[in-house]
Amino acid sequence: MLQEFQTIAEPSEGLYKEKGSKFLAFAYPASSEEDVSTCLEALRSRYHDARHHCYAYQFNDEHQRYRANDDGEPNHSAGDPILGQIRSRNLYNVLVVVVRYFGGTKLGVSGLIVAYKTAAAEALDRARVVTEVLRQQLTVAFGYEQTGDVHRIIHEYDGAIREQQFDTACRLRISFRRDQVTEIQEKLDQLVGVKVLDA
Template structure:
């Protein structure tokens, strides 16, 4: 079983690129996206804005594990457009990323190898202009503990960089927060140690 990703790379804002060859223009647009609805909206926008273009070819990758992806040639010869676009997204190990290349035909056919190069280079130009950011994958934790254990729990929160989203201080306290997925095993060990030393504390994950 392959190890689940603990973080992923995506882009923080849209970016553009341009490539010209024998009169044809290839306008590349890179977008951060999180769903297929986002992708559809971006494609619709570009098709309206560049309604007179011959092709709107694209590729995208979605999900932390980069398991959802698609390449579309939009009428170009099979694998001459979508695959080169997807290849450039993959070469930078990006996800939650869409690249659309709008082609205006210049009257001279480029051949399959020429098209592959044009879609590759135009995509590369757009992706060279993006800001890449690393996103840590988190899990939601729920801690329940006695008021007397507050100091020990707060130490864990600091040590494991837990982002608190909700907190209740009573005789029986509760805390909800986000922790980086790569730190969960260590947190469980520390909670077990607290329990073994007589502290009242329990740990659950809201996504189990």
């Protein structure tokens, strides 16, 4: 799993036409099978009269899962070219679906490969690429007198406070880069009167 990776910020679209066939491409941020199913269901409903809904995705998870689906097109003529475009841009947590309307003239396998690759490229070229960092949250409890020490560590590691509670004791839920959490926990544990409640 990459601690820092590139993905797309929001959905984008592309279009490629060849010999009467139309290839409508849709790129989505997606990080789970559920995300993929939701997007596919919406497109199959919206473009229910299309012949094919081919797609590919790549996730930044423990297994760096990916999948390419030809949805009835000849083997490796649709899903693989779409996946190739995601990989050539080194993107993760991305789904690209290409919806094909058949125009009456067969394109042949090489023609299909070019069409699906070009449509996917169109959608991804229009996407806004962003760098994402894997983060993890810690809940920290401490007394008022430790506030300065805790805030110094938050600042040092560029932490972001997600929740705060100040009663008889203080409690913060803080988001840090996942690859720094062990080191941060050790520093917090060294502070007297500071307790990490969960990680």
